[in-house]
Amino acid sequence: MLKIVTAITGASGVIYGKRFVEEVNRLGHKQTLLITEAGEKVLSQELDLSIKKDNPLASIQAEWDLSRPDLISREKIDDITAKIASGSRAPDAVVVIPCTMGTLARVAHGFSSNLLERVCDVALKENKKLILVPRETPLNQIHLENMLALKKMGADVVPAMPAFYNHPRSISELIDFVVGRVLDHLQLEHSLYQRWKGVHDNDDK
Template structure:
């Protein structure tokens, strides 16, 4: 990713808030700015799975997330009702947006073009401007509605990166599994990382 535009990271109410949190850590480490959006169920799952409680108005949550990630200005949180955010309009550029984790509800609403909150509107904008929309769906098993919605979004150019770690890199810890999935997200938006060894890297190093 050559431009210096921030990446929009969205945490929805699917299981796996850690994917969004780990993604933000890696983006900040790579020197990328981050625009952060969180759905109401996203806050609930963050608290349930990670014990993270980011409550309050837009200003308070901004302070809390900047403290959590130990950063100052590269990270901006937008309330999900803030249509005055630049993310609500195509005039701010095509955009790169990663929804991690992405609930089936959010997938369905994006696929239907509902745009009833900033997350849905911002995703709609990225699709209409032919930017880079990356979705990390988390549900199992998947029903035909989930599959059809993902197919529709994939045909529109969204990248579907399911939370499906591989095991060929011989993961030893939960971190290894999380990093594998987050590495796949970073690959889709062109951010260099060393979260997981590239397949064949050892073989070519010994050639």
């Protein structure tokens, strides 16, 4: 069982985060959720999800498709005393999905101004898996340079860019393609999208 920190920031496409949380939960891995303040606003804007201040996990457990709610916990974004803030308690992987250009910039430059940025910093220093799923368009020079810097540091940059070669018929198939590519980078088996079959009869060999 993997221990994964899943973070949702205030980029459009928080549905990617929701589907990732659901799928990792279905696969039976432990998750600690981190949601930035902007992430909470976009969850409310795009998914009509309002995070209750007194019981933050309740709304997620009530509305998302979680087969093992016991495997999910949540830390406050400003609680830098949380266990996961320490390199001695680093999770196996940190996934920021979706990732804003702001969080991406702060992680690229080691700001660690909240628990999420600190956990990403820890992942980099402890050589743990760090996957960022940026969502922005178009990209300016700062965005591109920050992504390149993170890639050079060992992070995986997996942009929210669905493919069309498998003829998606719904928005959920487009979302699941991106989530599936993130799971590929965690080496977790799934059937969220159909892999490219090639165009020749013998391409499977």
